[in-house]
Amino acid sequence: MEKLEELFEHIASRVNVNLKPMGIDVRPLLENAIPRERHMLYYAFYALTTDHPLSFKFTNSNLAGTYFLGKTSVDRSVLYKSDLRGDELKSKGDIVEFNGVKTKLFYDEVIRVINSFLVKTLVHNHSKNPEIPEVFRILNTVAMHFSNIHGTTCEGVYLGPFATVDLSVMHNCVVGDFSYVQAGDLSRVTIEPGRVWVKSDIFEFNYTYPEGVVEKYVKLDENGKLTGKFIEYVDDFKDDFIPIYSTVQPEQLDGIPEGAYVSPYAVIKGECKIGKNALIAQRAHVEDSFIGEGANAQENCYIKNSTYDGFNVTAHGGKVIHTHAGKNVFVGFNSFLHGTEEYPITVGKDSIVMPHTIIDAEEPIEIPENSAVWGYVTKKSDLETQCVSLDDLSKATDVTLGNATFTGDGKAFVDAFRHRIEHIREENGAYFDGSEKTRGHAQKTQDACFNILQPFQSGPEKGMYPTMTIGE
Amino acid sequence: MEKLEELFEHIASRVNVNLKPMGIDVRPLLENAIPRERHMLYYAFYALTTDHPLSFKFTNSNLAGTYFLGKTSVDRSVLYKSDLRGDELKSKGDIVEFNGVKTKLFYDEVIRVINSFLVKTLVHNHSKNPEIPEVFRILNTVAMHFSNIHGTTCEGVYLGPFATVDLSVMHNCVVGDFSYVQAGDLSRVTIEPGRVWVKSDIFEFNYTYPEGVVEKYVKLDENGKLTGKFIEYVDDFKDDFIPIYSTVQPEQLDGIPEGAYVSPYAVIKGECKIGKNALIAQRAHVEDSFIGEGANAQENCYIKNSTYDGFNVTAHGGKVIHTHAGKNVFVGFNSFLHGTEEYPITVGKDSIVMPHTIIDAEEPIEIPENSAVWGYVTKKSDLETQCVSLDDLSKATDVTLGNATFTGDGKAFVDAFRHRIEHIREENGAYFDGSEKTRGHAQKTQDACFNILQPFQSGPEKGMYPTMTIGE
Numbered sequence: 001m002e003k004l005e006e007l008f009e010h011i012a013s014r015v016n017v018n019l020k021p022m023g024i025d026v027r028p029l030l031e032n033a034i035p036r037e038r039h040m041l042y043y044a045f046y047a048l049t050t051d052h053p054l055s056f057k058f059t060n061s062n063l064a065g066t067y068f069l070g071k072t073s074v075d076r077s078v079l080y081k082s083d084l085r086g087d088e089l090k091s092k093g094d095i096v097e098f099n100g101v102k103t104k105l106f107y108d109e110v111i112r113v114i115n116s117f118l119v120k121t122l123v124h125n126h127s128k129n130p131e132i133p134e135v136f137r138i139l140n141t142v143a144m145h146f147s148n149i150h151g152t153t154c155e156g157v158y159l160g161p162f163a164t165v166d167l168s169v170m171h172n173c174v175v176g177d178f179s180y181v182q183a184g185d186l187s188r189v190t191i192e193p194g195r196v197w198v199k200s201d202i203f204e205f206n207y208t209y210p211e212g213v214v215e216k217y218v219k220l221d222e223n224g225k226l227t228g229k230f231i232e233y234v235d236d237f238k239d240d241f242i243p244i245y246s247t248v249q250p251e252q253l254d255g256i257p258e259g260a261y262v263s264p265y266a267v268i269k270g271e272c273k274i275g276k277n278a279l280i281a282q283r284a285h286v287e288d289s290f291i292g293e294g295a296n297a298q299e300n301c302y303i304k305n306s307t308y309d310g311f312n313v314t315a316h317g318g319k320v321i322h323t324h325a326g327k328n329v330f331v332g333f334n335s336f337l338h339g340t341e342e343y344p345i346t347v348g349k350d351s352i353v354m355p356h357t358i359i360d361a362e363e364p365i366e367i368p369e370n371s372a373v374w375g376y377v378t379k380k381s382d383l384e385t386q387c388v389s390l391d392d393l394s395k396a397t398d399v400t401l402g403n404a405t406f407t408g409d410g411k412a413f414v415d416a417f418r419h420r421i422e423h424i425r426e427e428n429g430a431y432f433d434g435s436e437k438t439r440g441h442a443q444k445t446q447d448a449c450f451n452i453l454q455p456f457q458s459g460p461e462k463g464m465y466p467t468m469t470i471g472e
Numbered sequence: 473m474e475k476l477e478e479l480f481e482h483i484a485s486r487v488n489v490n491l492k493p494m495g496i497d498v499r500p501l502l503e504n505a506i507p508r509e510r511h512m513l514y515y516a517f518y519a520l521t522t523d524h525p526l527s528f529k530f531t532n533s534n535l536a537g538t539y540f541l542g543k544t545s546v547d548r549s550v551l552y553k554s555d556l557r558g559d560e561l562k563s564k565g566d567i568v569e570f571n572g573v574k575t576k577l578f579y580d581e582v583i584r585v586i587n588s589f590l591v592k593t594l595v596h597n598h599s600k601n602p603e604i605p606e607v608f609r610i611l612n613t614v615a616m617h618f619s620n621i622h623g624t625t626c627e628g629v630y631l632g633p634f635a636t637v638d639l640s641v642m643h644n645c646v647v648g649d650f651s652y653v654q655a656g657d658l659s660r661v662t663i664e665p666g667r668v669w670v671k672s673d674i675f676e677f678n679y680t681y682p683e684g685v686v687e688k689y690v691k692l693d694e695n696g697k698l699t700g701k702f703i704e705y706v707d708d709f710k711d712d713f714i715p716i717y718s719t720v721q722p723e724q725l726d727g728i729p730e731g732a733y734v735s736p737y738a739v740i741k742g743e744c745k746i747g748k749n750a751l752i753a754q755r756a757h758v759e760d761s762f763i764g765e766g767a768n769a770q771e772n773c774y775i776k777n778s779t780y781d782g783f784n785v786t787a788h789g790g791k792v793i794h795t796h797a798g799k800n801v802f803v804g805f806n807s808f809l810h811g812t813e814e815y816p817i818t819v820g821k822d823s824i825v826m827p828h829t830i831i832d833a834e835e836p837i838e839i840p841e842n843s844a845v846w847g848y849v850t851k852k853s854d855l856e857t858q859c860v861s862l863d864d865l866s867k868a869t870d871v872t873l874g875n876a877t878f879t880g881d882g883k884a885f886v887d888a889f890r891h892r893i894e895h896i897r898e899e900n901g902a903y904f905d906g907s908e909k910t911r912g913h914a915q916k917t918q919d920a921c922f923n924i925l926q927p928f929q930s931g932p933e934k935g936m937y938p939t940m941t942i943g944e
Contacts, residue, residue: 043720050931054938248515248718248924447930451923452720458919459522466526466923469941
């Protein structure tokens with residue numbers, strides 16, 4: 001295992017060099033978070049389809065349990081049960097625009113991970129990267145459990161557990177536990193835990209969780225041990241994934257309607273109904289629920305005892321329990337909608353649950369239609385300061401409501417959200433009508449098969465994956 | 473599936489160009505032998521160990537169900553449920569000697585398959601190839617079901633089902649059903665079905681099956697459909713392999729003694745006992761049998777209701793039923809020892825069952841110790857012309873016995889056999905005592921894990937495997 005030990009040391013040193021200004025030492029986190037033998041137990045798998053560009057290159061890395069789709073290269077990195085999806089990468093010749101300046105892609109875009117350590121991290125593209133649009137880069141980065149990385153120049157970054165860096169450029173920054181940032185260049189910034197921050201040139205939204213709340217849900221000790229309600233909740237479903245990950249070709253479910261896709265690496269348990277053009281991604285867990293037409297459950301979603309009326313989007317890591325979501329409801333990254341049989345949650349149609357929202361119901365909670373909700377909600381009365389009508393927000397310029405502040409162009413903010421949600425539905429194929437134009441992930445992934453990669457089991461290379469090039 | 477169809481056409485044309493002088497057209501055999509959808513159903517797997525050189529390159533090929541170990545490259549070929557083992561390839565700098573002339577390997581030796589179609593073919597190295605010792609080549613070759621290819625320059629060759637070309641150089645030749653040849657350059661030769669031919673500079677053994685016998689056991693029609701007792705026998709065990717090939721990490725059996733190895737891709741069924749340093753290779757099937765110390769069952773062996781006293785070798789494709797084999801007994805390639813409860817077979821210690829022997833017992837059959845047996849035996853009386861004492865054979869120069877003739881140096885012939893059997897035992901690790909020097913396949917393959925490769929499932933590439941380079 002010498003090589004794997006050297007790799008941990010190498011990554012720690014590279015990340016620490018970059019994070020020195022922030023006064024953080026990732027070495028103990030990185031070296032202790034996952035017991036070594038687990039890096040050998042799980043296999044990596046890459047999806048093979050004719051609809052996605054195929055090109056993988058893996059060198060000097062451990063890829064335990066990691067899923068790959070599309071063009072990816074990994075060097076000197078440890079990817080543990082992560083999910084790298086390159087199915088929205090741009091192509092050679094595509095024109096991209098940043099702040100009104102246009103440029104054309106010289107090569108096909110590729111996800112390139114170097115000197116990084118990702119634990120159960122979801123990496124999805126559709127990048128907004130003005131630096132090198134050909135490269136979706138993750139460099140010298142440590143991302144802890146259930147973090148999300150979207151649209152990066154992600155260099156020298158530490159992400160705490162359940163943190164999200166969205167559409168982001170960052171350099172040498174620390175993003176605290178369960179923080180969500182969509183704020184561009186964050187060089188030499190430390191984001192405190194439980195902050196939700198959306199910033200653009202024309203608007204800014206800011207919310208910080210009340211003191212003492214985040215720790216109840218997410219707590220990482222200095223040796224990388226994760227506790228709290230989130231991990232307790234998802235750990236209960238771990239065993240459901242074992243049979244799926246032990247089989248070369250997991251069985252396809254019967255009764256999946258036309259245009260819909262349930263990944264063979266998703267769990268569908270109990271009484272479920274899946275609507276037309278719905279998409280249940282790999283690593284999603286759906287139990288005793290109704291997923292309506294064009295709705296989706298993205299990676300690391302856990303949906304239980306819930307009803308989706310249709311065209312719903314559950315972003316990566318959303319957990320939705322005893323909840324009725326009306327049509328078009330959006331649940332943002334890593335949100336936790338924890339209803340119970342006694343205290344169910346209802347979200348009215350067209351509403352937006354902001355990323356990193358916790359609704360942990362201590363009484364029945366009803367979110368009105370066409371609203372935005374955020375922050376920490378346990379009682380109806382919390383909605384007074386954590387929920388607004390989208391129509392009202394559209395007219396706003398400056399609002400302070402509880403721990404949240406909004407400044408800037410309210411209409412632009414709401415439109416940006418709506419536009420993005422619509423984009424997600426289109427990309428997922430929610431409106432598929434048989435035409436090529438309406439095909440999305442749900443349809444393109446239908447004929448995927450999975451190639452399964454394992455590491456050396458003994459000797460100095462124990463735990464390392466062989467150098468491998470696929471597709472070119 | 474356009475690409476796969478083109479590939480069939482391409483291979484057929486290349487092989488036919490070479491086999492024109494022999495008047496054979498392989499196209500219908502090659503195009504019809506395997507239903508197209510089967511080429512998509514099965515996955516290829518390569519073994520990853522730190523004891524074997526790692527380097528695979530696959531381009532423009534279908535690899536359905538094929539197993540790879542060691543350095544291999546495959547281009548423009550269809551390998552169907554075949555087995556390519558590069559674990560005895562030579563290394564850069566090794567000195568090889570041919571007819572007294574020595575030469576040094578410039579590169580590591582690699583198995584290279586080009587423009588070929590192999591069905592359930594066993595390819596194993598330890599080559600005797602004076603042409604390019606760096607390349608174990610299989611070029612423009614069609615090999616049908618359960619054929620064996622060893623030590624080649626195998627160019628422009630057709631092998632019928634259950635045929636074996638051993639330690640061989642060949643060019644543009646046809647080897648009939650169930651023929652065994654170990655005879656060097658066979659350019660423009662057609663070997664009739666059921667011939668067993670061993671030829672060197674100093675001895676020659678020849679046996680041809682009586683008319684009408686081979687067809688009962690092996691019959692291939694012009695469209696590649698295989699019938700006969702051999703395929704009927706092995707088809708009965710097909711289902712036993714299904715669970716093994718559906719699991720990412722088949723379970724290791726308990727109670728395997730130190731130094732022994734049972735491949736996770738072998739079947740052990742009923743009451744079996746496996747001795748110390750024994751080796752049960754992938755695709756071997758062992759049922760209700762005792763496999764003694766240092767004994768082995770190589771690929772495609774089927775051993776049932778039998779006892780091996782120890783240090784036995786069952787070469788590739790040997791089928792052994794209701795047989796008691798004494799110590800050191802060797803069963804050659806594709807031999808069929810079909811005893812029954814009523815009519816068991818006994819083979820005395822140190823005896824050699826020649827390759828491609830059929831003992832289909834119609835009464836109890838007993839092979840004395842220290843004997844060679846060959847050909848077609850159903851009754852005791854058949855042994856009179858098909859079995860000799862190895863001591864007698866050692867003293868012989870010219871012998872004609874039934875359909876068999878032997879000419880040349882009997883002692884050299886017996887010594888060559890014994891030397892080779894001993895080599896097999898050593899290579900397999902039958903004498904492992906904990907020292908590095910005595911380690912063999914049984915010990916080196918202990919920590920193997922398997923990487924699993926699947927083809928495209930749709931589009932023009934349907935059935936083709938992606939281009940892939942592993943290990944360099």
